[in-house]
Amino acid sequence: MKKIQCVVLGATGVVGQHFLRLLASHPLFQVAAVCASEGRIGQRLGDVNALIPEGIPAESADLRFSAMDAKSLASLKVQVAFSALPTEVAKEVEKDLAAAGIHIFSNAGAYRMDDRVPILIPEVNHPHLALAREQLQHSKGFIITNANCTTTGLALALLPILPFGIRKLVVASYQAISGAGYPGVPALDISGNVIPYIEGEESKVRKEVAKIFGCIQETTIEPMDWQVYAHCVRVPTLVGHLLSVHVEVENEPTLEQVQACFENYQPDRPVQGLPTAPVKPVVLLQEKNRPQPSRDVMLGDPVRAQGMTVAVGRLEVEKHVIRMIALSNNLIRGAAGGSVLNAELALREGLL
Numbered sequence: 001m002k003k004i005q006c007v008v009l010g011a012t013g014v015v016g017q018h019f020l021r022l023l024a025s026h027p028l029f030q031v032a033a034v035c036a037s038e039g040r041i042g043q044r045l046g047d048v049n050a051l052i053p054e055g056i057p058a059e060s061a062d063l064r065f066s067a068m069d070a071k072s073l074a075s076l077k078v079q080v081a082f083s084a085l086p087t088e089v090a091k092e093v094e095k096d097l098a099a100a101g102i103h104i105f106s107n108a109g110a111y112r113m114d115d116r117v118p119i120l121i122p123e124v125n126h127p128h129l130a131l132a133r134e135q136l137q138h139s140k141g142f143i144i145t146n147a148n149c150t151t152t153g154l155a156l157a158l159l160p161i162l163p164f165g166i167r168k169l170v171v172a173s174y175q176a177i178s179g180a181g182y183p184g185v186p187a188l189d190i191s192g193n194v195i196p197y198i199e200g201e202e203s204k205v206r207k208e209v210a211k212i213f214g215c216i217q218e219t220t221i222e223p224m225d226w227q228v229y230a231h232c233v234r235v236p237t238l239v240g241h242l243l244s245v246h247v248e249v250e251n252e253p254t255l256e257q258v259q260a261c262f263e264n265y266q267p268d269r270p271v272q273g274l275p276t277a278p279v280k281p282v283v284l285l286q287e288k289n290r291p292q293p294s295r296d297v298m299l300g301d302p303v304r305a306q307g308m309t310v311a312v313g314r315l316e317v318e319k320h321v322i323r324m325i326a327l328s329n330n331l332i333r334g335a336a337g338g339s340v341l342n343a344e345l346a347l348r349e350g351l352l
């Protein structure tokens with residue numbers, strides 16, 4: 001099969017460089033173009049500052065930065081854009097490229113709460129892809145977004161316990177500094193410190209959870225009515241957002257029943273076997289002191305899906321409350337890997 005030609009928007013950033021890594025030798029997509037801020041146009045990708053240990057993949061190192069407009073990208077036969085742009089830049093660019101027929105898989109927050117745009121996490125809400133199909137009735141291209149990196153880990157950790165009937169969530173996050181991009185949080189603010197506020201993050205968790213778990217009826221999503229309370233805190237870890245989660249459920253389960261739900265959980269068939277889909281999207285760790293960002297942030301099998309599995313531990317049940325600690329990789333499952341998986345699903349479902 002001929003690979004789909006794509007562009008990485010924001011290719012110099014932390015998420016952008018994970019896109020380049022995940023798309024290297026990808027069986028379905030090929031990076032044909034890269035874009036970043038205007039001053040980069042013409043610069044060789046391989047000459048930019050590597051922000052991730054794997055560096056810039058050799059196969060795309062000789063690409064030169066293009067102008068970020070539909071005409072330039074069309075001349076490179078680009079059909080799909082993976083966006084790692086800041087939200088304010090994404091607002092204009094993603095709309096213009098979609099109107100010109102380039103399908104967008106975005107990490108930016110610009111369109112997440114737009115009624116026409118899905119926040120897609122394939123294992124959680126693959127039927128929401130219907131919104132992208134509907135966009136194609138009015139536009140040549142569609143926009144599909146990822147959830148915020150904190151919301152993604154939370155949503156996947158909740159999946160196995162949905163059958164108990166969730167009523168209320170109380171969440172506290174311990175978020176890594178890479179979540180703020182590059183150069184991110186000043187060293188003098190975060191070294192040996194924690195910062196109990198991340199602008200906009202707590203309301204994103206509340207609103208995005210309601211939309212992601214919402215019921216889709218034809219082309220409208222009815223948001224979930226759970227009560228959601230979140231405190232989001234920046235801590236001096238590098239990668240991995242840890243969450244303390246208390247879930248109030250309708251039916252009073254036993255610990256054994258909840259454990260069995262985690263152990264037996266399988267993703268739905270539309271997601272199984274996609275190249276970046278982990279065989280187990282959620283794993284339950286038994287050790288009392290896990291999950292830990294330094295040990296568990298790259299869980300995921302096969303190799304292409306490393307960093308795509310959410311680890312859950314410290315599972316406890318007390319009457320109607322299930323408590324756990326969850327960990328997700330903010331740069332992979334919560335960002336670049338999540339978008340690549342969304343694109344793989346869109347292709348399998350005939351949208352590309």
Ligand SMILES: NC(=O)c1ccc[n+]([C@@H]2O[C@H](COP(=O)([O-])OP(=O)(O)OC[C@H]3O[C@@H](n4cnc5c(N)ncnc54)[C@H](OP(=O)(O)O)[C@@H]3O)[C@@H](O)[C@H]2O)c1
Nearest residue numbers: 010012013014015036037084085107108149179181182335
């Ligand atoms: N980091 C995470 O854990 C995470 C998780 C989920 C979602 N996100 C979202 O993903 C996006 C990227 O995040 P990041 O952490 O990778 O940020 P980052 O490291 O700051 O990278 C930002 C990228 O955007 C480019 N850019 C900035 N201004 C631009 C402009 N005016 N025109 C064109 N390109 C411009 C930068 O290019 P230059 O180098 O040329 O300036 C760089 O490539 C953001 O929307 C963020 O909220 C991040």
